[in-house]
Amino acid sequence: MINKEVIVIGAGLAGSEAAWQIANSGVPVKLIEMRPSHSSPAHHTSEFGELVCSNSFGALSPDRASGLLQEELRTFNSLIIKTADSYAVPAGGALAVDRSKFSKSLTDVLSTHPLIEIKKIEQLDLPEKETITIIATGPLTSDELASKIKIFTGIDSCHFFDAASPIIYGETIDHEVVFKASRYDKGDRAYFNCPMNKNAYINFRNELIEGEQASLKDFEKESANFFEACLPIEEIARRGVDTMRYGPLKSIGLWNPDWGDLFNRENRLKKRPHAIVQLRKEDLDGKLLNMVGFQTNLKWSEQKRIFRMIPGLEKAEFVRFGVMHRNTFLESPKLLLPTLQFLKRETLFAAGQITGTEGYAAAAAGGLLAGINASLLAKNKSPVTFPNESMIGSLINFISNKNQIMSSQKKNKFQPMPATFGLVPELTHRIKDKKLRYKAYQERSIKVLQRFKKILDKYFEKNDLLAEIN
Ligand SMILES: Cc1cc2nc3c(=O)[nH]c(=O)nc-3n(C[C@H](O)[C@H](O)[C@H](O)COP(=O)(O)OP(=O)(O)OC[C@H]3O[C@@H](n4cnc5c(N)ncnc54)[C@H](O)[C@@H]3O)c2cc1C
Incomplete structure (x- = not known):
């Protein structure tokens, strides 16, 4: 006999979304958070x-992979995206949020939902199999629970190293040096830019490479397996003299009007900085600024010393220094169905970065898919999978059992996967132009998803539509 209340472990992005979807479908939820x-x-807050x-949250435009994913989430009344939209800050074409208002609002909405009970404890074990449960404990799942998941799956979880960027107080930057602009003048002048000449860049890179690293504690013995999309800045610097200039410190497309005519080639060549460090607003007023692409594992004292070498940041005060951690994730293709249920236990789901x-x-x-499916199961209905043409569907199908055959054939090691158009099925007709092709993916996805949503809504009411959905 399956219990009707669903347990969601972890109130991060996945767990919060899952709890919201379940409660809104009329099923009671217990949301467990250890912080x-x-x-x-x-994490720094509760x-x-x-x-x-x-x-x-990445590019906003729906003809970009992350933008399409956001748009799909909006179609399903996602709490995470709705809240992100409400607390967005200017970020030149990306959906960036005031993180403090964003999290506070999520906490308020979920804590006051009549069908959600919040429990602030560390979950130490998996609940019994009669209880529908979603594990959404993220890349930093507590050790005790991680060891229980390992025993349950019989597979050691995978991991990689990930790092976070520092945040500085906006009032402590030198506005005589730092200028506001967006690349190629697109959208608002959302970024604060710190220009560097060649000498400053070379000296800065040398110090970065030599800078003292924070210890990786018990993970030290393992070789550092970084996630390529989130490399520490010192690791990027180590890869070559110009690697940072072609990465986060790229100056192309950024121009300070005080430097004169951009279209005068001679002037441009003379004045264009060798590299530019960008700062992005954390809040609407720009009181807090994130150092874009500056995730790091340098010691905090070293971060202060070395990052203050950046022109305009000589007196920067840090709200938070960068940090680096080991992230855990499951070998999902061996463990999960495309419904996000464990192959071994139909009442157990996983969602999010784990x-x-x-x-x-x-x-x-x-979180959205696991939430919908946990809710269906609580209503004695079979869980569903999202259409492959959608970004949600293709991403979840990739990480789940549908991918198992593919990856074992190619002998690929399973690695975390972001939203990308590389995952969606080809169009029936070939479109050479990339922009037009992405637009066509977007239109196809939204069309397919709107139909899927209509049927899903009816399926929640009636039983006989499963075949139409899956
Ligand atoms: C250092 C670092 C930097 C990152 N930077 C980025 C980035 O810049 N951009 C990006 O897109 N992604 C980044 N990520 C990945 C990021 O964590 C995920 O994108 C996102 O937060 C995952 O959401 P989630 O809900 O799966 O996990 P989380 O947001 O981590 O939520 C998991 C929740 O579960 C709770 N929890 C854990 N164990 C237990 C337990 N036993 N009992 C109860 N509660 C528990 C945690 O406290 C947490 O609140 C970063 C991750 C790390 C660790």
């Missing part, structure tokens, strides 16, 4: 959905 009594090495590093999806919106997408 603040037991915190993770990267609020739900805390964004531990960047405050950006399943090997990468990125904030992707974590919310996993």
Whole structure:
């Protein structure tokens, strides 16, 4: 006999979304969060959905993979995206949020929902199999629970190293040096830019490479297996003299009007900086600024010393220094169905980064699907899968059992996957132009998803529509 209440472990992005979807379908939820009594090495608050590093959900435009994922989530009344939209800050084409208002609002909404009971404790074990449960404990799942998951699955979880960028007080930057602009003058002048000449860049890079690293504690013995999308800045610097200039410190497309005519080639060549460090607003007023792409494992004293070498940041005061941690994720293709249920136990689901999806919106997408399916199961209905043409569907199908055959054939090691158009099926007709092709993916996805949503809504009421859905 299956219990009707669903347990969601972890009130991060995935768990918050899952709890919201379940409660809104009329099923009671117990949402269990260990913070603040037991915190993770990267979280700083006790609020739900805390964004531990960047405050950006990625490109906003729906003809970009992350933008499409956000748009799909909006179709399903996602709490995470609705809240992100409400607390957005200017970020030149990206959906970035005031992280503090974002998390506070999520916490308020979920804590006051009549069908959600909040329990602030560390979950130490998996609940019994009669209880429908979603594990959404993220990349920093507490050790005790991680060891129980390992025993349950019989597979050692995978891991990689990830790092977070520092945040500085906006009033402590030198506005005589730092200028506001967006790349190629697109949208608002949302970024603060610190220009560097060649000498400053070379000296800065040398110090970065030599800078003293924080200890990786018990993980030291393992070789550092970084996640390529979130490399520490000192690791990028180590890879080559110009690697930072072609990465986060790229100066192309950024121009300070005080430097004169951009279209005068001679002037441009003379004045264009060798590299630019960008700062992105954390809040609407720009009181807090995130150092874009500056995730790091340098010691805090070294961060202060070396980052103050950046022109305009000589007197910068730090709200938070960068940190680096080991992230855990499951070998999902061996363990999960595309419904996000464990193959071994139909009442147990996993969602979020622990399943090997990468990125904030992707974590919310996993929470959305697991939430919908946990709710269906509580109503004695079969769980569903999302259409492959959608970004949600293709991403979840990739990380789940549907991918198992593919990856074992190719002998690929499973690695976390962000939303990308590389996952969606080809169009029936070939479109050469990339922009037009992405637009076509977007239109196809939204069309398919709107139909899917209509049937799903009816399926929640009636039983006989499963065949139409899956
Ligand atoms: C240092 C670092 C930097 C990152 N930077 C970025 C970035 O810039 N951009 C990006 O898109 N992604 C980033 N990520 C990945 C990021 O964690 C995910 O994108 C997103 O937060 C995942 O959401 P989630 O809900 O799966 O996990 P989380 O948001 O981590 O939520 C999991 C929740 O579960 C709780 N929990 C854990 N164990 C237990 C337990 N036993 N009992 C009860 N509660 C528990 C945690 O306290 C937490 O609140 C970063 C991750 C780390 C660790």
